[in-house]
Amino acid sequence: MTSQQTEHRGLSVQSISTSFGDGQARVAVLDDISMNVDEGEFVAVVGPSGSGKSTLLNAIAGFAPPDSGELLVNGQPVREPGPSRCVVFQEYAVFPWLTVRRNIDFGTRLRSWTGTRQQRAQIVDRYLDMMGLREFAEALPKTLSGGMRQRVAIARAYAVDPQILLMDEPFAALDAQTREYMQESLIEINQRERRTVMFVTHQVEEAIFLADRVIVMTARPATIQEVVPIPWKGPERTHEIKTDPEFVRLRRHIEGLLRSPDGHGS
Numbered sequence: 001m002t003s004q005q006t007e008h009r010g011l012s013v014q015s016i017s018t019s020f021g022d023g024q025a026r027v028a029v030l031d032d033i034s035m036n037v038d039e040g041e042f043v044a045v046v047g048p049s050g051s052g053k054s055t056l057l058n059a060i061a062g063f064a065p066p067d068s069g070e071l072l073v074n075g076q077p078v079r080e081p082g083p084s085r086c087v088v089f090q091e092y093a094v095f096p097w098l099t100v101r102r103n104i105d106f107g108t109r110l111r112s113w114t115g116t117r118q119q120r121a122q123i124v125d126r127y128l129d130m131m132g133l134r135e136f137a138e139a140l141p142k143t144l145s146g147g148m149r150q151r152v153a154i155a156r157a158y159a160v161d162p163q164i165l166l167m168d169e170p171f172a173a174l175d176a177q178t179r180e181y182m183q184e185s186l187i188e189i190n191q192r193e194r195r196t197v198m199f200v201t202h203q204v205e206e207a208i209f210l211a212d213r214v215i216v217m218t219a220r221p222a223t224i225q226e227v228v229p230i231p232w233k234g235p236e237r238t239h240e241i242k243t244d245p246e247f248v249r250l251r252r253h254i255e256g257l258l259r260s261p262d263g264h265g266s
């Protein structure tokens with residue numbers, strides 16, 4: 001086989017380990033983590049608080065390269081931030097001095113292919129419509145609710161057209177109703193514009209609802225405790241599935257893993 005035939009499309013995490021501090025104060029956070037996320041796949045990462053979920057995302061984003069191991073996007077090593085990966089954080093993810101339209105346009109400028117001004121405007125319009133932001137296009141973020149601001153952040157991340165989208169508890173600060181609405185919006189945008197997504201959450205229900213696979217981490221130093229495949233496909237994901245016996249069984253199973261000695265309870 002040629003190297004082209006063996007190249008994995010998507011994200012490949014190969015034996016990465018990370019620690020913070022030196023000598024006696026050294027704390028091992030990630031311990032030999034390996035996983036592949038296929039192109040177009042949506043994985044959710046759950047684990048006890050402080051286990052290293054954000055550290056994993058930051059390593060993949062290139063903000064804090066691991067001590068050892070390798071990260072590959074479409075077969076290419078990554079060790080620093082770049083437009084192949086885009087992060088949506090819990091808060092502060094939009095530029096407060098730019099309007100909604102200009103925030104999203106900022107994303108289009110980071111594309112490897114930026115196109116003409118007019119083509120970029122069309123892309124921005126598409127995301128404004130997709131995320132229900134059209135009537136707020138000229139508004140500044142401070143005039144919007146938290147949920148709307150996160151819509152802008154997600155629209156901007158998709159506008160960058162990254163190979164991998166990294167989301168670090170993007171809905172954690174939202175009230176329950178807004179959170180459900182945002183979950184639906186994310187499913188919808190990702191059905192239209194299928195991307196490879198890694199989504200960190202504390203909520204097991206959210207992880208099962210959104211993801212094709214749920215990666216359950218152990219307590220620190222984090223290893224992968226179990227990878228749980230989720231059976232529902234795109235259009236089947238409506239909030240009704242949350243009461244489906246299989247959904248309830250998966251939720252109990254994952255919550256049990258998090259409570260186990262490896263998960264150290266949470």
Ligand SMILES: Nc1ncnc2c1ncn2[C@@H]1O[C@H](COP(=O)(O)OP(=O)(O)OP(=O)(O)O)[C@@H](O)[C@H]1O
Pocket residue numbers: 020021029047048049050051052053054055056220
């Ligand atoms: N820059 C740093 N320097 C020192 N220690 C750090 C640093 N970043 C993270 N840590 C420590 O590494 C561990 C993992 O942190 P991380 O934020 O990745 O966990 P997490 O699973 O995302 O937590 P949570 O679920 O609470 O958000 C924690 O004990 C944290 O205190």
